[in-house]
Amino acid sequence: MRPKGMRKVTGKVGVCFATSGPGATNTVTGLANAMMDSTPIVLITGQVVSSLLGTDAFQETDVVGVTQPVTKWNYQVRRAEDIPAAIARAFYIARSGRPGPVVIDITKDAQVNELDFNYEPVKSIRSYKPESPIDFHQIEEAARLINLSKKPLALVGQGVIMGNAEKELLDFIEKSGVPAAWTLLGLSAMPSDHPLNVGMLGMHGNYGPNVKTNEADLIIAIGMRFDDRVTGDLSKYATNAKVIHLEIDPAEINKNVHADVPILGNVKKTLPILTDKITKNEHNEWLKEFKACERIEHDRIIEKEIHPLDKGMTMGEVISKVSAAFNDDAIMVTDVGQHQMMGARYFKFKQTRSVVTSGGLGTMGFGVPAAMGAKLGRPDRQVCVFVGDGGFQMTIQELGTIFQTRIPVKIVLLNNNFLGMVRQWQELFFDKRYASTELINPDFQTIAKGYFVPSLRITERDNLDDAIKQMVDAEGPFLLEVVVEKEGNVFPMVPAGASVSDIRLE
Amino acid sequence: MTIPLKEEFTLSIYSENHVGLLNQITTVFTRRHINIESLTTSESAISGIHKFTVVVFATADNIEKLAKQIEKRIDVLKVFVFRADEIIHQEIALYKVSTGSLLGGNEIEMLVRQYGARILEITPEYTVIEKTGHKNETQELFEKLEPYGVSQFVRSGRIAITKNKKELLETYLKKLETDEVQLN
Ligand SMILES: Cc1cc2nc3c(=O)[nH]c(=O)nc-3n(C[C@H](O)[C@H](O)[C@H](O)COP(=O)(O)OP(=O)(O)OC[C@H]3O[C@@H](n4cnc5c(N)ncnc54)[C@H](O)[C@@H]3O)c2cc1C
Ligand SMILES: Cc1ncc(C[n+]2csc(CCOP(=O)(O)OP(=O)(O)O)c2C)c(N)n1
Ligand SMILES: [Mg+2]
Numbered sequence: 001m002r003p004k005g006m007r008k009v010t011g012k013v014g015v016c017f018a019t020s021g022p023g024a025t026n027t028v029t030g031l032a033n034a035m036m037d038s039t040p041i042v043l044i045t046g047q048v049v050s051s052l053l054g055t056d057a058f059q060e061t062d063v064v065g066v067t068q069p070v071t072k073w074n075y076q077v078r079r080a081e082d083i084p085a086a087i088a089r090a091f092y093i094a095r096s097g098r099p100g101p102v103v104i105d106i107t108k109d110a111q112v113n114e115l116d117f118n119y120e121p122v123k124s125i126r127s128y129k130p131e132s133p134i135d136f137h138q139i140e141e142a143a144r145l146i147n148l149s150k151k152p153l154a155l156v157g158q159g160v161i162m163g164n165a166e167k168e169l170l171d172f173i174e175k176s177g178v179p180a181a182w183t184l185l186g187l188s189a190m191p192s193d194h195p196l197n198v199g200m201l202g203m204h205g206n207y208g209p210n211v212k213t214n215e216a217d218l219i220i221a222i223g224m225r226f227d228d229r230v231t232g233d234l235s236k237y238a239t240n241a242k243v244i245h246l247e248i249d250p251a252e253i254n255k256n257v258h259a260d261v262p263i264l265g266n267v268k269k270t271l272p273i274l275t276d277k278i279t280k281n282e283h284n285e286w287l288k289e290f291k292a293c294e295r296i297e298h299d300r301i302i303e304k305e306i307h308p309l310d311k312g313m314t315m316g317e318v319i320s321k322v323s324a325a326f327n328d329d330a331i332m333v334t335d336v337g338q339h340q341m342m343g344a345r346y347f348k349f350k351q352t353r354s355v356v357t358s359g360g361l362g363t364m365g366f367g368v369p370a371a372m373g374a375k376l377g378r379p380d381r382q383v384c385v386f387v388g389d390g391g392f393q394m395t396i397q398e399l400g401t402i403f404q405t406r407i408p409v410k411i412v413l414l415n416n417n418f419l420g421m422v423r424q425w426q427e428l429f430f431d432k433r434y435a436s437t438e439l440i441n442p443d444f445q446t447i448a449k450g451y452f453v454p455s456l457r458i459t460e461r462d463n464l465d466d467a468i469k470q471m472v473d474a475e476g477p478f479l480l481e482v483v484v485e486k487e488g489n490v491f492p493m494v495p496a497g498a499s500v501s502d503i504r505l506e
Numbered sequence: 507m508t509i510p511l512k513e514e515f516t517l518s519i520y521s522e523n524h525v526g527l528l529n530q531i532t533t534v535f536t537r538r539h540i541n542i543e544s545l546t547t548s549e550s551a552i553s554g555i556h557k558f559t560v561v562v563f564a565t566a567d568n569i570e571k572l573a574k575q576i577e578k579r580i581d582v583l584k585v586f587v588f589r590a591d592e593i594i595h596q597e598i599a600l601y602k603v604s605t606g607s608l609l610g611g612n613e614i615e616m617l618v619r620q621y622g623a624r625i626l627e628i629t630p631e632y633t634v635i636e637k638t639g640h641k642n643e644t645q646e647l648f649e650k651l652e653p654y655g656v657s658q659f660v661r662s663g664r665i666a667i668t669k670n671k672k673e674l675l676e677t678y679l680k681k682l683e684t685d686e687v688q689l690n
Pocket of ligand 3: 388389390414415416417418419420
């Protein structure tokens with residue numbers, strides 16, 4: 001998870017090493033996570049001596065077999081002289097096209113034998129086309145649809161960030177006047193306060209972009225893959241819209257949503273061509289409809305969440321205060337659960353590459369190690385991670401690494417004494433039959449103390465501001481545990497399998 | 507809602523000749539719960555390039571997605587998808603019968619002639635018959651021979667050649683050279 005955190009904030013390939021057998025198998029979750037979220041990683045695993053391969057030798061595992069479904073490419077090296085070429089290929093594949101994780105499994109003898117070193121970077125691979133040639137006719141057609149559209153909606157995904165195309169995106173959005181909504185992983189590609197930024201799509205996204213998806217006459221998907229958390233019931237999705245899909249991976253075109261106009265290629269290159277061909281436009285009436293939705297959402301949900309009247313603290317209020325304390329300019333890392341959705345909803349961003357979260361796999365335990373990676377990658381920025389009491393305990397031993405390396409990450413533990421996200425489903429869809437979701441937690445303060453990580457626990461709203469300040473001002477790492485309301489829910493919500501326009505406000 | 511129709515498709519998959527590719531390809535099918543009806547692999551006409559011929563029943567929509575997912579594997583060059591009328595295809599079947607039953611009357615010999623099969627080997631104990639053709643043809647002969655006792659019956663996977671005038675793979679390889687995309 002650490003290399004992933006690093007890569008997300010820097011755009012470079014993350015690298016990690018694991019020993020043969022159990023070391024290698026322990027990386028499978030991280031690889032699956034990277035595969036889902038297209039994170040470029042090169043993992044090098046140790047392997048038994050080549051003459052012992054296939055004999056059940058000590059700590060032998062079929063690493064290539066085990067990791068094949070969760071890697072973009074993997075390869076076993078059995079001779080020292082093959083190492084440079086394999087590594088060159090690994091980096092080329094990991095970072096080009098749609099990025100992804102690569103595993104190079106190196107036998108013990110290959111590791112210790114000598115070779116005449118000669119490194120040649122890979123420039124192309126015959127059987128692998130990272131980018132398709134640009135089809136100008138499709139771009140022409142897309143521009144025509146955009147110019148005709150009365151109710152266009154742009155869906156911004158992580159592809160924009162991976163392609164370093166934030167500037168190109170902004171140019172396109174500002175010239176076209178198209179309201180832009182984002183996926184969880186597209187978050188921070190555009191500043192939170194941009195007037196054309198209309199919020200998050202999907203299950204726990206904002207009211208406007210979900211409802212308006214089914215009113216739009218044109219959907220412009222930019223580097224996003226129509227995940228089911230985004231689309232809900234596909235048969236009732238974007239029912240009135242033509243779809244333009246800008247995407248680097250041919251396998252994503254028509255996978256979930258039919259593209260009337262597919263534009264294959266890197267958005268870094270395709271977006272400027274498209275921007276060039278459209279006429280400058282504004283959609284003020286249409287935008288007003290989003291504003292109206294925002295007001296509804298604000299009155300019915302947001303206000304109560306960030307300025308609660310009840311005694312117990314809510315995740316939303318803690319998160320929005322933490323965001324403000326960092327001048328809305330920190331890197332936000334999250335674990336998985338309610339706090340993750342609340343983070344996406346209430347944290348604010350000024351610059352890109354400010355979010356590290358586990359999207360496609362939803363890997364609990366991801367947050368803390370990813371935060372360390374993010375801080376290593378961007379030592380100049382503040383890194384703040386939100387974790388739940390459940391997920392924190394899945395990689396809590398990383399506090400040891402934090403102590404050992406003194407990586408100054410700020411951990412906000414939102415403790416609701418529940419596996420909150422699952423509890424929410426049990427409440428809403430299973431008649432409140434809570435099964436295995438309530439947690440009897442350890443004393444996190446004692447644990448932090450044992451790892452020599454400075455920490456604080458608060459239970460009262462009156463202490464929140466001071467506690468946050470103490471955490472922000474801390475030079476080194478810091479754990480702030482906030483006890484929040486036990487049974488808070490994340491709303492709005494598109495129930496699983498429902499249409500995006502049937503989004504529930506309560 | 508109408509249920510999309512499943513049809514028979516033949517996939518020609520061209521790849522680099524690396525170990526482990528078969529596994530990479532078959533997992534794309536198994537993950538999507540698509541049963542492989544038949545599978546054959548061999549070197550292609552172009553040296554260094556391997557060819558897999560796979561027959562499946564699937565919907566046209568599924569097969570398009572499947573082909574793209576296979577092509578996504580780094581070492582796979584290209585996947586071509588064909589319906590039955592776009593290819594010439596064959597399978598081979600071998601039948602082992604007892605020589606006694608062959609000598610007992612002329613029915614088996616008649617069947618061999620009638621079905622365009624041939625006898626590969628005769629020993630005092632057994633006789634091996636070979637027939638090439640489509641699956642339904644080799645199956646039919648099997649059913650005809652069965653009353654006389656077939657002790658072994660095997661059928662190969664499908665091999666196929668396209669009816670196209672242009673050689674798809676070569677055209678594709680040429681195209682690759684011309685439209686190299688410049689990467690940053
Ligand atoms: C508990 C939980 C709840 C969630 N709820 C939501 C939710 O409410 N809303 C939501 O949006 N998500 C939600 N998610 C996340 C969701 O599962 C997906 O991970 C997310 O929607 C994917 O976003 P994406 O398509 O932008 O990114 P990715 O999955 O990373 O896809 C990016 C796409 O861009 C393409 N691409 C990459 N580089 C380029 C390039 N240079 N040019 C062009 N294309 C490129 C890739 O091929 C890929 O198709 C949730 C996750 C969890 C764990
Ligand atoms: C490794 C793993 N196990 C289980 C899940 C299913 N799951 C998703 S969210 C969640 C609850 C998370 O609880 P917690 O960490 O306390 O966060 P909260 O939702 O309470 O904010 C669970 C169990 C998962 N995503 N990952
Ligand atoms: Mg919790």
